[in-house]
Amino acid sequence: MRRWLAAIAASLAICGAVTHSQPAPPSAIRSQQEAATARYFASVRDDPSQLLGFLNEMPKGGDLHNHLSGAIYAESYLRWAAEDDQCLVTATMTIVVGPCDADTGRPPAADVLRNSTLYNQAIDAMSMRNWNRALNGHDHFFAAFGKFGPPSDKTGHMLAEVASRAAAERVTYLELMLTPNGPGARRRAVAFDPDFARMRDRLLAGGFQEVIAEARRQMDEAESRQRELLRCRAGNPEPGCRVTIRYISQARRAGIPEQVFAELLAGFEMATQDPRFVGINLVQPEDDPTAVRDFSLQMRMIDFMHGNYPQVPIALHAGELVEGLVPPEALRFHIRDSVRIGHARRIGHGGGVMYEDDAHGLLREMAARKVLVEVALSSNDLILGIRGKRHPLAMYLKFGVPVALVTDDAGVARSTLTLEFRKAVEEQGLDYRMLKRLVQNSLEYSFADAATRARLQAELAAAFVAFERAIQSPDRRPADAKTPS
Secondary structure (H helix, E strand, C coil): CHHHHHHHHHHHHHHHHHHHHCCCCHHHHHHHHHHHHHHHHHHHCCCHHHHHHHHHHCCCEEEEEEEHHHHCCHHHHHHHHHHCCCEEECCCCEEECCCCEHHHCECEHHHHHCCHHHHHHHHHHCCCCCCCCCCCHHHHHHHHHHHCCHHHHCHHHHHHHHHHHHHHCCEEEEEEEECCCHHHHHHCCCCCCCCHHHHHHHHHHCCHHHHHHHHHHHHHHHHHHHHHHCCCCCCCCCHHHHCEEEEEEEEECCCCHHHHHHHHHHHHHHHHHCCCEEEEEEECCCCCHHHHHCHHHHHHHHHHHHHHCCCCCEEEEECCCCECCECHHHHCCHHHHHHHCCCCCEEEECCCHHHCCCHHHHHHHHHHHCCEEEECHHHHHHHHCCCHHHCCHHHHHHCCCCEEECCECHHHHCCCHHHHHHHHHHCCCCCHHHHHHHHHHHHHCCCCCHHHHHHHHHHHHHHHHHHHHHHCCHHHCCCCCCCCC
């Protein structure tokens, strides 16, 4: 018996040794690497330089809330204006077509590029750079868009710029908001009819498909120009060629009802006919008097469109409001109605969620429905003064509402997605694992088709493995940095 027990013990010892020597499964290794990266992040998060270096290298997935015209830096608009012999009206700092005349306050844009004082004044007017916080950030922000002028029609150049910047920031996916053939849709608008079905039928019977065909042609041309500028077909394509871009059709919520309806119809039709267009949204200030007056009407329009185009995803700006900006009544229901009546799968901004009736109930509802909030920290700060503890990001996370960080209008705000992540760390206290979760959300809740989304998610997972492995490499850290263990 003793010999038998000894044999059993020896066998178990051997098995234990063999088991102990077996390599850890890949999932365990990835978990260890993530934990080590989280510890390293915690050791550098209070060092601004090391934090920025960390965030620069971190994969960032997608930017789901990005207005194309507002993503462009003013320097580019001025350069393109000079190339096209356009002018700057110095009284308003607005780019216009020629003829130019410096003596009457319309110098050529080319001359502006050579006049550092005027050049810097133009950039400050077209963005939030050097903005005085004692003034009205809301009005300065939205006024900037009216100053871009003709260069904002150079869609191909704009696509090339945002794709290049995204690639440099480790962003692999963009959903860009624009209005497909907006002038054409507005020209086709018919007299408003409370019978939405009848109004839609009249539009479709009146040659509305020509609007869609022209919009698709314009995008074909713009993307061709983008590929040319980035040398995507050459032997040495720029990194921006690898960024996947999709489009959100936007309708202007401050327009008259018949034009809003026509722009919405164009957006739903585009998303049905062209796979590059993956959803719709409403834009312009939510506090605009027309937008406030017609909010419920526009939700009913979208509800009607959803019934006819149920496969088209919807994202809506809602809750981009704060007390005093609008009467209290307008703060109480915009997010809720955007979700329930507007069928929004994503909410842009959501800064005013705690003003809503039964805010806690709404947060639980959004978590249950998996309605993602596109959080734009810089934009909310500059436009509304919502920052730090006054921002509801912590409430969204507490209630389990999915969140992704976005740029909104990086050119106007003078920001980047990397800097949005820095604000999330420095002002909101997010740790590495939460940042990573938000990055993953940016692809999980994208409106890309299933195959594209799966490819992007697989690439992101591989990018994080490489990033976390590199963080543990001694040659990637300063000598006095704490070693993750």
